[in-house]
Amino acid sequence: MHTLAKKIMREDQFPMVFCPGCGDGTITHLVGIAIDELGIIDDVCTVGGVGCSGWLASIFNVDFFKAIHGRTLPVAIALKLTRPSRKVLVFTGDGDCAAIGGNHFLHACHKNIDLTVVMINNQIYGMTGGQVAPTTPLGSTTPTSPYGKIEPALDLCKVAEAAGASFVSRWTTAHPKQLLRTLKKAIMHPGLAYVEVITQCPVQSGRYVHGSGDPVHLLKWIRENSLTKTQMEKLSPEERAGKMLIGDFLEEIRPEFTAKTYQFMAEVQASKKASVDLGR
Amino acid sequence: MALKTVTAINIYSDICKGCGICVDACKFGVFEMSTERGKQGYLLPKVVRLENCTKCELCELSCPDIAIEVIGG
Numbered sequence: 063m064h065t066l067a068k069k070i071m072r073e074d075q076f077p078m079v080f081c082p083g084c085g086d087g088t089i090t091h092l093v094g095i096a097i098d099e100l101g102i103i104d105d106v107c108t109v110g111g112v113g114c115s116g117w118l119a120s121i122f123n124v125d126f127f128k129a130i131h132g133r134t135l136p137v138a139i140a141l142k143l144t145r146p147s148r149k150v151l152v153f154t155g156d157g158d159c160a161a162i163g164g165n166h167f168l169h170a171c172h173k174n175i176d177l178t179v180v181m182i183n184n185q186i187y188g189m190t191g192g193q194v195a196p197t198t199p200l201g202s203t204t205p206t207s208p209y210g211k212i213e214p215a216l217d218l219c220k221v222a223e224a225a226g227a228s229f230v231s232r233w234t235t236a237h238p239k240q241l242l243r244t245l246k247k248a249i250m251h252p253g254l255a256y257v258e259v260i261t262q263c264p265v266q267s268g269r270y271v272h273g274s275g276d277p278v279h280l281l282k283w284i285r286e287n288s289l290t291k292t293q294m295e296k297l298s299p300e301e302r303a304g305k306m307l308i309g310d311f312l313e314e315i316r317p318e319f320t321a322k323t324y325q326f327m328a329e330v331q332a333s334k335k336a337s338v339d340l341g342r
Numbered sequence: 343m344a345l346k347t348v349t350a351i352n353i354y355s356d357i358c359k360g361c362g363i364c365v366d367a368c369k370f371g372v373f374e375m376s377t378e379r380g381k382q383g384y385l386l387p388k389v390v391r392l393e394n395c396t397k398c399e400l401c402e403l404s405c406p407d408i409a410i411e412v413i414g415g
Contacts, residue, residue, distance in 0.1 A: 063354060064408045071408075076357050077382060078407055083361030087406030094408075238403035264361075277406075278366040 066094055070103055075121045080114065083277025085235035085261030089182060090118050092238060093151065096245040097122070105149045109138045111163070114189045114263075115155035115182040132163030135170040138177050146320045149178070149249060156183045156197040157190075160218050164196075167218075171225035171254055175319035178248050178255045181218065184263035185271055192266035199304060202271040219258055223312055228253035230312040234260040236285040237308065244310060253318050260284055260306060348395040349414030353387060358409040360384030364401040370394040373401065 063076060071094060080086050097103055103124065110119025112131040119126045129137040138152045159167050159181045170177065186204060187193040194207040196216040203210050223230050229251045233241040241259060248255035262268065262280035269275050272283055288308045289297075297305070351372065358380050364387050365373045372395050376388040395412070402410045 063357070064411050067408050076408075077359070078357070080406060082359035082384060082406075083363060084406055087408065088404055091405070091408045092403065095403075235404070238400065242403070277361045277363055281363065281366065281404075 066091075066098060070094055070098055070123055071121050072123050078121065079117055081263075081265045083262065083264045083280075084114070085184070085259070085263070086114055086118060086182060088235045088238060089180065089241075089259055089261065090121050092242045092245055093118070093180065094122065095242060096249055100246060100249060102149050102249070105147060106151060107141055107148050108151045108153065109134045109141065111154045111158035112189075113155035113158050113187070114184070115153050115158065118153040118180075118182075119151075132158050132161070133166065134158065135163060135166040135177070135179070139170060139173070139175055142175055142177060142320055143323065146176075146324065150176075151249070152177055152179045154179060154181055155188070156181065156185065156218075157187045157193075157195045160196045160216055168221070168225045171222050171227040171256070173319040174226050174228050174253045174316055176252055176254070178245075178251075179257065180245075180248075181256065181258045183218075183258055183260045184267050185215070185260075186263060186267040188263045188266045192270050198267075199271060204270045219256070219307075219311055222254075222256040226254075226316075227256045228312070228314050228316045229255035229257075231256070231310045232258040232260070232306070232308050234284045234288050234306075234308060235262060236281050236288070247310075247313070251313070252321075253316055260288065260308075347414060348392065348397050348412055351389045351392060351395065351401070352411045352413060353389070354409045354411075355380035355386055356382070357407050358382065358384065358386055359407050360386060361406060362387070363404050363406065364410055367400045367404040369398075369400075370396065 107125040108119035109127045110116035111134040134152050134154045138150045142150045194204045200214045201210045219232050231244045248257045264275045264277045288306045290309050372391050373387045374390045378386050380386045
């Protein structure tokens with residue numbers, strides 16, 4: 063077994079539960095390296111939702127919470143507020159975060175609470191059998207959209223930015239080094255850090271959306287269709303259709319919810335105490 | 343000529359699922375698919391040109407099963 067895996071992961075989770083060639087394993091490894099290099103293993107706790115992405119939370123040898131479908135963020139907010147020194151990592155999928163937990167996602171971003179949300183976007187509901195997700199590309203045929211998807215894919219990075227997240231970034235499993243650098247920054251960022259990772263799902267989105275179950279072919283497709291801002295600006299609006307913008311979009315320091323809550327609590331307690339003293 | 347001296351590339355045959363991503367990720371042709379099967383029953387990759395390795399670690403980082411480890415360098 064890998065030295066890093068022996069150090070910070072549960073040995074009984076190996077071999078991993080993911081299908082051959084699934085990008086979730088790559089993300090597990092990169093998050094593992096980030097945790098190890100930052101030296102925060104004792105402070106980390108993970109929250110996983112329902113879906114293949116929820117497995118990531120249980121692989122690390124830390125405290126973890128398996129929430130019901132779409133409700134990863136309310137649980138994570140509670141874990142953060144009860145002990146602010148915790149580094150809470152949330153692993154959520156595109157069906158979990160964009161569709162079923164969409165409302166929670168908006169409000170967690172709006173609060174700008176110190177969480178790291180790793181959204182694993184495989185462009186389909188992978189675990190439940192390949193149903194259409196909000197992030198599925200336009201025109202894809204899936205078991206629940208047999209004549210092609212009508213609406214375009216939802217850009218959750220723009221949603222996060224508009225809702226008030228203070229760190230927004232999107233990378234893919236075909237860019238492991240850039241993703242590792244961003245994950246390290248995101249974990250240490252004070253505020254809601256949203257990192258979207260576009261990944262290959264050879265079994266469901268490979269079969270239905272891209273027409274190939276070969277992980278190497280899918281990674282090639284991701285590499286060719288994910289462009290940085292400079293590359294994207296060179297293209298005409300027609301050519302941009304179907305391409306995915308990658309990069310670090312936003313990083314700024316804004317007032318954070320946990321710190322504000324504790325400050326507010328201290329102020330209220332002090333004013334109460336003062337009023338009681340005056341009453342005497 | 344390799345810039346760094348990598349002493350070994352371990353492929354853990356008990357957890358490898360033979361997806362072939364390492365063969366594609368390496369730009370120097372260090373890996374090739376073999377005809378040997380691991381404990382999981384998948385075809386394993388093998389290290390054929392270790393002297394070409396530059397320790398970019400793309401194989402290790404891209405591996406979806408944490409089954410590759412680059413030693414030394």
